Amino acid sequence: FYIVNGCSLTSGADRKCRRMINSIYKKNPETKVIITGCYAQSHPYLDSINQSKSLIVPQYLKEFIPEIATNQFRANRFSPLLLKDYLKERMQMRINAFAGRSRAFVKIQDGCSDYCAYCIIPFMRGNPKSKKAEIIIKEISGLVKAGFQEVVLTGINLGVWAEDLSGELSLSSLIRQIEKIKGLKRLRLSSIGVQHINKELIQVIADSGKLCKHLHISLQSGDDFILNKMQRKYSVSKYLGKIEQIKKAVENISFTTDIIVGFPGESNEHFKNTLKAVKIVGFLKVHIFPFSPREKTQAYCLPEKVALKTIEMRKQQLKDTAMQVSLLFRKSLLNKTVQVLFEQQEQDYSIGYSDNYVPVKVYGCKNLENKLLSIKVIRVTINHTFGRLL
Numbered sequence: 358f359y360i361v362n363g364c365s366l367t368s369g370a371d372r373k374c375r376r377m378i379n380s381i382y383k384k385n386p387e388t389k390v391i392i393t394g395c396y397a398q399s400h401p402y403l404d405s406i407n408q409s410k411s412l413i414v415p416q417y418l419k420e421f422i423p424e425i426a427t428n429q430f431r432a433n434r435f436s437p438l439l440l441k442d443y444l445k446e447r448m449q450m451r452i453n454a455f456a457g458r459s460r461a462f463v464k465i466q467d468g469c470s471d472y473c474a475y476c477i478i479p480f481m482r483g484n485p486k487s488k489k490a491e492i493i494i495k496e497i498s499g500l501v502k503a504g505f506q507e508v509v510l511t512g513i514n515l516g517v518w519a520e521d522l523s524g525e526l527s528l529s530s531l532i533r534q535i536e537k538i539k540g541l542k543r544l545r546l547s548s549i550g551v552q553h554i555n556k557e558l559i560q561v562i563a564d565s566g567k568l569c570k571h572l573h574i575s576l577q578s579g580d581d582f583i584l585n586k587m588q589r590k591y592s593v594s595k596y597l598g599k600i601e602q603i604k605k606a607v608e609n610i611s612f613t614t615d616i617i618v619g620f621p622g623e624s625n626e627h628f629k630n631t632l633k634a635v636k637i638v639g640f641l642k643v644h645i646f647p648f649s650p651r652e653k654t655q656a657y658c659l660p661e662k663v664a665l666k667t668i669e670m671r672k673q674q675l676k677d678t679a680m681q682v683s684l685l686f687r688k689s690l691l692n693k694t695v696q697v698l699f700e701q702q703e704q705d706y707s708i709g710y711s712d713n714y715v716p717v718k719v720y721g722c723k724n725l726e727n728k729l730l731s732i733k734v735i736r737v738t739i740n741h742t743f744g745r746l747l
């Protein structure tokens with residue numbers, strides 16, 4: 358049987374999933390397909406597919422697929438009814454990903470109720486739900502014992518962690534607890550909303566010997582008119598002000614972000630403001646998303662759609678600007694010492710990430726995987742950063 362783990366973030370991703378499912382059935386009409394991921398939760402196309410040959414497993418039950426599939430095959434039937442049995446285990450949200458042997462991702466939160474105008478996630482993942490602190494600590498301790506050096510805390514909306522739990526908990530207090538785990542070398546946040554970064558969290562990042570000096574904070578647009586239409590919960594000046602505050606408190610911290618180009622109504626002037634904001638922050642990396650209208654979302658029906666040609670042009674312009682500012686940031690690290698956790702070997706290069714999330718290549722060394730080492734940054738090019746072992 359096949360498993361299709363489909364993304365549904367953009368309409369392009371939807372199309373790819375649909376094509377893949379069709380081509381599987383075309384090649385093997387009798388095969389069974391398990392469809393999961395966000396795509397499994399929202400798409401009307403799924404209503405039309407053969408229910409006896411396919412099983413739709415919602416995103417939040419994805420980790421139970423081996424169990425579900427085994428039971429269904431053992432029972433010699435393919436039925437969605439058995440899925441109910443797994444629902445009660447849902448909130449355990451076990452560890453769900455690894456990057457090689459060095460970095461593990463621990464999901465501590467799911468769901469979002471912000472309803473940004475373009476985003477389908479609240480419709481698919483529901484309201485925020487947090488994993489309890491004691492379970493998180495237990496999972497991370499287990500990972501450290503298994504040899505992982507870095508743990509990344511992930512969630513759809515990390516900043517609201519614990520809002521649905523009782524007690525005086527916050528992300529900052531959780532981080533302070535996690536830091537105490539013996540043997541854990543590095544801790545990283547996957548992404549966080551700028552409105553959730555408070556003085557306490559900035560202090561935790563500044564004080565911590567374990568929390569990485571890197572934050573992924575979605576900007577989406579550098580223009581207040583567009584941010585307002587997107588229903589984001591900050592203004593450009595608030596965003597930039599917070600970045601300034603963090604830079605002052607934490608030396609060499611890096612920032613990465615997501616930006617949508619071609620949101621309905623985005624004029625050249627609005628887009629120029631985005632380029633300006635990208636330069637001011639000096640992002641290490643910008644993930645660029647062309648606007649993709651999603652059914653159910655508010656932005657789906659918005660007028661003043663931006664022409665595809667314009668979106669392509671803006672994407673390229675933003676990409677060029679992002680590369681230039683990344684180069685500048687990485688050049689600022691030249692001759693400095695960074696701590697790199699090595700993850701892989703590519704021919705003569707060992708590659709790993711610095712604590713401020715710069716991928717660093719070191720020539721001529723072998724067997725560095727899963728080692729955390731001091732590296733001097735010796736050369737920076739538009740695409741790469743090179744270092745030498747100290």
Ligand code: SF4
Pocket residue numbers: 469470471472473476477478479513514
């Ligand atoms: S905060 Fe993020 S996940 Fe939540 S609605 Fe906005 S874009 Fe989507």
